Amino acid sequence: MALLSEQPLILVIDDEDALRDGCSQVVTKMGYNVLTAENGNEGIRLAREKLPHMAFVDLKMPNLSGMDIIEILSHDLPDTVLVMITGYASIGSAVEAMKKGAYDYLPKPFSPDQLRALTHRGLDYRKLKIETKTLREEKDNIQKNFITFVSHEMRSPLVVIRQYMETLKVLAGDHFEHDIREIIERCSNRLEGLENLVEHWLDISRIENGTFAQQKASMNLRPVVLRAMEEMNPLCRKRGLTMKADIPEHLPDIWGDEESLVRVFTNLIGNATKFTPEGGNIMVGVQPNSHYITVRISDTGYGIPSDKLSLIFEPFFKVKGQNERGSGSGLGLTFCKKIMESHQGDITVMSKEGEGTTFVLKFPVQMHTKEAS
Numbered sequence: 001m002a003l004l005s006e007q008p009l010i011l012v013i014d015d016e017d018a019l020r021d022g023c024s025q026v027v028t029k030m031g032y033n034v035l036t037a038e039n040g041n042e043g044i045r046l047a048r049e050k051l052p053h054m055a056f057v058d059l060k061m062p063n064l065s066g067m068d069i070i071e072i073l074s075h076d077l078p079d080t081v082l083v084m085i086t087g088y089a090s091i092g093s094a095v096e097a098m099k100k101g102a103y104d105y106l107p108k109p110f111s112p113d114q115l116r117a118l119t120h121r122g123l124d125y126r127k128l129k130i131e132t133k134t135l136r137e138e139k140d141n142i143q144k145n146f147i148t149f150v151s152h153e154m155r156s157p158l159v160v161i162r163q164y165m166e167t168l169k170v171l172a173g174d175h176f177e178h179d180i181r182e183i184i185e186r187c188s189n190r191l192e193g194l195e196n197l198v199e200h201w202l203d204i205s206r207i208e209n210g211t212f213a214q215q216k217a218s219m220n221l222r223p224v225v226l227r228a229m230e231e232m233n234p235l236c237r238k239r240g241l242t243m244k245a246d247i248p249e250h251l252p253d254i255w256g257d258e259e260s261l262v263r264v265f266t267n268l269i270g271n272a273t274k275f276t277p278e279g280g281n282i283m284v285g286v287q288p289n290s291h292y293i294t295v296r297i298s299d300t301g302y303g304i305p306s307d308k309l310s311l312i313f314e315p316f317f318k319v320k321g322q323n324e325r326g327s328g329s330g331l332g333l334t335f336c337k338k339i340m341e342s343h344q345g346d347i348t349v350m351s352k353e354g355e356g357t358t359f360v361l362k363f364p365v366q367m368h369t370k371e372a373s
Contacts, residue, residue: 007032008053009050010027010035010053011036011050012034012035013056013057014057017038023056026112035050039061039063039064040065051077052080053081054082055080057073057082067096071101079126079130080126081103083122084097086107086108155202158194162195165187169184204334207335214257217255217256219254219256220254227262228266232266236282242282243283246284246285246286248286251286254363256363261339263339264335264340272298272301276300276356280301283298284297288365289365292365293365294362295360295363303353304351304353306351313337
């Protein structure tokens with residue numbers, strides 16, 4: 001991440017000499033450093049090497065279009081503010097570029113004042129964005145350290161209590177009355193729930209600090225999804241639910257860890273069984289394209305209130321209601337999100353009360369490239 005105190009560096013990517021020179025003169029007089037590139041490949045190389053604060057990218061260029069450049073740089077350099085330069089007839093494309101990560105667009109022809117104003121505004125936006133990101137990272141670090149500390153401190157006494165509970169069960173045998181044995185069993189179940197909560201905490205902490213045991217390799221997602229469905233089939237049958245699959249025979253490979261992904265899929269299917277009434281359906285669909293594999297896990301359950309959807313992946317958040325079945329740690333979906341992030345993937349949710357919920361997971365397809373020997 002570039003420091004806020006650094007002298008701003010502006011990159012101009014355009015195949016017109018006059019436009020590059022004009023922008024360079026205006027920005028230099030503003031007291032900023034300037035780099036220029038006459039094509040997209042050169043611009044991407046410079047951007048990755050120099051990490052500019054802002055980049056102005058022309059839409060119409062040979063070989064690599066401005067739209068492609070915006071998409072690549074928004075992914076590779078999230079702290080760089082991207083602006084699309086476009087003719088009046090291409091404003092629709094500029095708006096599309098903003099959806100791909102551009103901050104704004106500058107229509108041709110533009111005046112030096114317009115360039116100066118947009119540059120100032122873009123740099124101010126970048127400053128606020130980085131400050132917000134820094135504060136969020138500080139908050140997350142405090143939370144991670146707290147969770148890790150509490151988890152480790154709780155783990156040892158819980159193990160001891162578990163041993164005492166198991167010993168008590170053996171010693172009690174049939175000597176205690178039914179009510180007392182039931183109390184012991186309830187205590188044991190509560191203890192198991194607390195142990196699971198601690199393990200979830202520790203798993204999430206390990207994912208975030210890179211120590212979670214993930215053995216990533218080139219893999220096919222089809223057998224992973226089918227394995228998760230097989231594991232959850234007995235629970236679906238027990239609750240009177242029908243689970244269906246739509247998975248192509250041939251899928252492109254992804255880079256992933258089978259065990260952690262099985263946990264993600266079983267967690268999502270398990271959630272669907274909790275919130276889908278008897279006689280309902282759970283659908284698991286997989287759809288590939290040249291860039292991503294998309295997995296959809298849908299149910300015909302009670303759905304999630306619209307005002308709760310933005311909180312669904314937050315730690316300890318639970319959707320409560322009269323139709324809620326069972327209880328959990330409130331960390332299952334947080335775990336799923338962290339695992340997807342560790343796979344450079346994405347997970348989102350769509351839901352409508354009374355109609356059901358769909359979780360959408362996107363995995364980047366593994367790109368096989370030939371490297372020079």
